[in-house]
Amino acid sequence: MEHRGKREVAIVGRPNVGKSALFNRLVGRNIAIVHDQPGITRDRISAESRRGDFILWDTGGIGGAGESELVEEVHRAAETAMSEADLLLFLVDAQEGLTPIDQELARRLRRSRRPVLLVINKIDHPKHENLAAEFSRLGFESVTISAAHGRGIDSLVKVIERELPAADTKEKITALSVAIVGRPNVGKSSLINAILSDRRTIVSRLPGTTRDAVDVAYRRGNDHFLLIDTAGIRPRGKHSSSVEVFSVMRSERTIRRADLCVLVTDATSGVTAQDKKIAALMQKAHKPSLVVVNKWDLLKPELRKRETLAKLTRETREQLFFLSYAPVLVASALTGENVEELFRLIAKIRRASRDQVGTGLLNRLLREAFVANPPPAIANQRLKLFYATQTREEEEPLLATPEFVLFVNNPQLVTNTYARYLEAQIRAARPFLGLPLMLDFRPRAQGRTL
Numbered sequence: 460m461e462h463r464g465k466r467e468v469a470i471v472g473r474p475n476v477g478k479s480a481l482f483n484r485l486v487g488r489n490i491a492i493v494h495d496q497p498g499i500t501r502d503r504i505s506a507e508s509r510r511g512d513f514i515l516w517d518t519g520g521i522g523g524a525g526e527s528e529l530v531e532e533v534h535r536a537a538e539t540a541m542s543e544a545d546l547l548l549f550l551v552d553a554q555e556g557l558t559p560i561d562q563e564l565a566r567r568l569r570r571s572r573r574p575v576l577l578v579i580n581k582i583d584h585p586k587h588e589n590l591a592a593e594f595s596r597l598g599f600e601s602v603t604i605s606a607a608h609g610r611g612i613d614s615l616v617k618v619i620e621r622e623l624p625a626a627d628t629k630e631k632i633t634a635l636s637v638a639i640v641g642r643p644n645v646g647k648s649s650l651i652n653a654i655l656s657d658r659r660t661i662v663s664r665l666p667g668t669t670r671d672a673v674d675v676a677y678r679r680g681n682d683h684f685l686l687i688d689t690a691g692i693r694p695r696g697k698h699s700s701s702v703e704v705f706s707v708m709r710s711e712r713t714i715r716r717a718d719l720c721v722l723v724t725d726a727t728s729g730v731t732a733q734d735k736k737i738a739a740l741m742q743k744a745h746k747p748s749l750v751v752v753n754k755w756d757l758l759k760p761e762l763r764k765r766e767t768l769a770k771l772t773r774e775t776r777e778q779l780f781f782l783s784y785a786p787v788l789v790a791s792a793l794t795g796e797n798v799e800e801l802f803r804l805i806a807k808i809r810r811a812s813r814d815q816v817g818t819g820l821l822n823r824l825l826r827e828a829f830v831a832n833p834p835p836a837i838a839n840q841r842l843k844l845f846y847a848t849q850t851r852e853e854e855e856p857l858l859a860t861p862e863f864v865l866f867v868n869n870p871q872l873v874t875n876t877y878a879r880y881l882e883a884q885i886r887a888a889r890p891f892l893g894l895p896l897m898l899d900f901r902p903r904a905q906g907r908t909l
């Protein structure tokens with residue numbers, strides 16, 4: 460999934476300077492819908508500004524923390540914003556005056572070498588303009604506003620537009636679209652919650668959301684993700700078989716749209732028939748996949764942890780044998796255990812998708828495979844392999860499905876069992892974790908047998 464890179468503006472500032480008020484002013488609409496999304500914490504949201512052509516990040520929002528943690532949080536949020544935004548709005552409170560936290564933030568912002576615009580808030584009346592004077596020694600270009608009263612917002616937007624790079628010079632951002640699928644009640648919403656409320660996740664919500672499919676965009680470090688069709692995840696507490704049928708149909712559509720699918724199952728119930736149905740859809744759609752066995756905490760993991768884990772993983776693999784390429788991760792959305800590991804796995808799958816089996820190695824290992832276990836004769840004919848090669852993508856996609864072309868005497872002689880056998884031989888050389896392999900058998904009349 461790709462979208463054009465939008466310019467990004469981040470609001471940075473200590474608590475209570477009016478970041479939310481400014482955010483709402485610049486976004487130009489009520490962002491309550493963002494709050495409706497599970498787990499999107501108020502403190503790491505972004506929205507497209509209707510007042511200007513940019514995406515606005517609210518990085519601050521720190522509540523309830525003690526003084527020292529609070530400073531830490533402000534700094535961390537600022538750190539993230541500094542590494543990613545095209546323009547930083549450094550918000551201060553004119554009525555409070557310049558505080559030590561402001562000064563410390565200013566130092567860090569200066570070091571970031573990003574463009575910074577000092578926005579002096581709570582100048583509710585022209586006669587308060589003189590309060591802005593003391594901030595001038597921070598040395599940033601500044602504007603005065605009153606976010607609460609909407610004063611100075613128009614000129615702020617003009618300055619932002621002037622400071623930002625031209626709209627079309629930003630490179631394309633590519634986000635990996637991830638579908639979280641599974642039957643009701645396995646904990647999909649809870650997992651999404653756990654992901655989105657994780658400190659390393661920065662949530663945004665980008666255009667492209669249709670009425671019935673809600674896509675949530677977020678990023679971790681430099682990786683952009685799009686959780687797709689989170690609206691398909693049913694609200695809590697509804698149970699009915701029609702919900703189950705609906706969820707399979709819906710999953711099918713969602714799976715097709717995804718670059719990567721995460722099947723969530725419930726550790727307490729084991730793999731059910733319905734889990735298998737959804738897994739089969741993932742396999743049929745040839746989607747890079749992984750399985751999260753959720754609710755690990757309910758198995759009292761403190762007892763015989765390693766054995767229980769190994770057993771759970773093994774049983775899940777056995778039940779989902781047709782999706783054997785998908786790694787299985789045991790996790791708990793409730794405690795957050797292994798949620799971080801999920802991202803490590805996704806990164807691993809992405810790396811694996813760039814693996815190439817060299818043509819020499821590929822042909823050697825397939826030739827050996829033919830010798831070790833010759834294909835069955837069908838109507839007096841036997842499959843012969845001439846040459847095989849792994850196709851290379853011209854333009855590197857986000858997550859390529861490895862594809863192999865095998866030139867044979869007659870593709871009709873390839874049985875499913877034999878194709879699976881050859882696939883296993885390739886995987887023995889390169890596991891291609893989480894990735895389906897496509898074997899494309901093509902006829903070739905003449906040529907040497909290997």
Ligand code: GDP
Nearest residue numbers: 643644645646647648649695753754791792793
């Ligand atoms: P969904 O239908 O798949 O989205 O499932 P929900 O996220 O609504 O979760 C269903 C129920 O399982 C809720 O009561 C959750 O609180 C609970 N739940 C989800 N994940 C976990 C977990 O990891 N551990 C425990 N103990 N409960 C969980």
